[in-house]
Amino acid sequence: MCRCRVTSRARQRPWGFRDFVKARGYCSVYLLAVGAPRPIKGGLTDDPQRRLGDFQIAHYRPLGFHQVWWVPGKAIAARLENAFKYYFLPDHIRGEWYNLTGDEAATFVEETIESLG
Numbered sequence: 240m241c242r243c244r245v246t247s248r249a250r251q252r253p254w255g256f257r258d259f260v261k262a263r264g265y266c267s268v269y270l271l272a273v274g275a276p277r278p279i280k281g282g283l284t285d286d287p288q289r290r291l292g293d294f295q296i297a298h299y300r301p302l303g304f305h306q307v308w309w310v311p312g313k314a315i316a317a318r319l320e321n322a323f324k325y326y327f328l329p330d331h332i333r334g335e336w337y338n339l340t341g342d343e344a345a346t347f348v349e350e351t352i353e354s355l356g
Contacts, residue, residue: 246309249280252288257278257285257286260285260286264311264312264313265285265309265310265312266283266284266285266309266310266312266313266315266316267283267285267287267307267310268275268281268282268283268306268307268308268310268316268348269283269287269290269304269306269308270306270307270344270345270348271291271294271305272297272302272303272304272305272341273300273301273302274301274302274303276298276340277338277339277340278335278336278337278338278339279305279339279340279344280294280335280336281320281323281324281337281338281344281348283313283317283319283320285297285312285313287304287307291303291304300315302343305341306345306348308352309348312353319348319351319352319355322351323344323347323348323351326347327339327344327347333349
């Protein structure tokens with residue numbers, strides 16, 4: 240017997256989402272959590288839902304987004320991601336995982352976005 244998880248309509252992307260994002264050059268910066276206060280993974284992608292699926296396949300605990308920000312362009316998203324990695328280097332665990340709470344990481348990202356204008 241096959242057990243399949245059916246996703247709700249609210250979680251599905253609208254028709255043409257990827258084309259819309261690509262045509263306008265948007266990119267997202269995300270914070271991924273494992274259902275506990277710590278750790279947090281920060282990254283960037285043009286399709287957060289797909290990225291979450293990629294990580295969930297390889298992780299034994301349920302993952303979810305703490306927060307996602309859409310920014311105008313991959314260059315700005317990369318700049319945010321690099322600033323995040325540099326600032327939180329002492330909290331680095333492995334790969335893109337950091338010993339931070341989602342709120343600590345989100346505050347930094349929001350302040351960095353605000354400073355960029």
